[in-house]
Amino acid sequence: MPTLRGSWFALEKSWTWYRRNWRATAVSSFLTPVLFLVALGFGFGSQVQSTALIGGVSYLEYLAPALVVVTAIQGATFESTYPVMSQFMWQKSYFAMVATPITPAQVLYGQMLWVGSTLFVKSAVFVGIAAALGATAGPGILWSVVFATLAALAFSAPLVAYSARLDKPDSFTTIFRFVLMPMTLFTGAFFPVSQLPQWLLPLVWLTPSWHGIELARGTAFGTLDLLPALGHIAYLVALTAGGVALGVKFFHRRLAV
Template identity: 60%
Template sequence: MATRTPVTRPTVTPLKAAFLVVEGQWTWYRRNWRATAISNFVQPVLFLLAMGVGFGSQVQPGEATGGLRYLVFLAPALIVTAAVQSAMFESTYAVFSAFKWQRTYLGMVSTPITPAQVLYGQLLWIALKLTAGSAAFLLVAAALGAVASPAAVLAVPFAVLAGMAFSTPVVAFTATREKPDAFNGLYRFVLIPMTLFTGAFFPISQLPGWLHPVAWLTPAWHGIELARGAASGTLSLLPALAHLAYLSTVVVLGVVLGRRFFHRRLAV
């Protein structure tokens, strides 16, 4: 009686698999980038012009702005909030579509790429997009005179880290959804308050005391503190390490949850 030889599935290294996922994302994006250009880049720049140049011309440097012109005070924070806002879309509808509508993730795991490697590639793609968007925003801010120090370039990696600290838990959450209805609540009750009340437009010291711990829990506040401190030259070592440790911890927790939920959703 003939015996069946078990079929072994070829393997691919996590790094190569992640880059294959990124390659697939890039192939789609270079043909459809116009669909997200306004929300990812044009809208934040217009916001900088409106608030930093327009409204900011009426704000005198003072204690609230650390003695800085309002445009200089605002720009590093907007780099962070723009990264977080971009991360929101990339971590919700884009990921949900790959699960449910376009089902591209199902196609990926039919190859030697594992669910965890799909997650790594998706997160790498989000990080690359946040890096490109943040760098472009910084260049525009510099052209508008909103950059007062070369150290402001550190706002880019800080913004990306804050964006990923927001993205990884949201990607994990998206992997549990069968419908996109919950995303509206995330936009209204998480993203918008986190944009407005975490120190981007005014110090959180001007908020009621009971709101301060809420702001401290958000990735945006930590990213803003890092970016603004670096740009203004007021960032101290110990606070910087604390902010970086918090954001890195949230990223790790998000990846751990994402691995679990991607495997549950995609394992065959």
């Protein structure tokens, strides 16, 4: 079966499930990020003065493009851990798929297409709500949807490959606590990373969230230069490609019989 067609069938399986069960994820996918924006942007943000440190904009406008990125990465983390393991260990969905002409690689591609498409739509909805609330500095925030999706895929692809190797979900808690949470709090979403200790900055620069936030915020405020933008994009694309390459290897090892 051609790669694109097989990957589309794998994507269609996830879409069929979601059409029937979307209500179970509606709050975490759409309402929670908006409440986060309202609480921090309007609540806490009302106590934060606009200074040159945050680009001379209101804290609400400073926060909005970064929240698009971190919420997309949070969504990618959940989509790339338990659901992937479940389809290997408990539901056996992946094994059923490769019993057809769909290959293990196409199963992975379908999974990544599903993650990317859902996060793109959710990010677009979030940006639309942020614009309705007056949290946007201009039309440049629309690029946040693209960059949030790219950053989320850059974290999701290696994580999907990692999940494909596991037989127990015990290490997922460690990822949530010691990888996802620090990426959410300390990579520039809520305050400039220049306020962090110098020794911590190299770790921040390794995270996809920092690169995504720099891209999203730079385009939202019109401050992003071409060469830094290309560097950020190249890094995120490299992470995604490397994760997909590892994922193909581990999916084939697990599913090929």
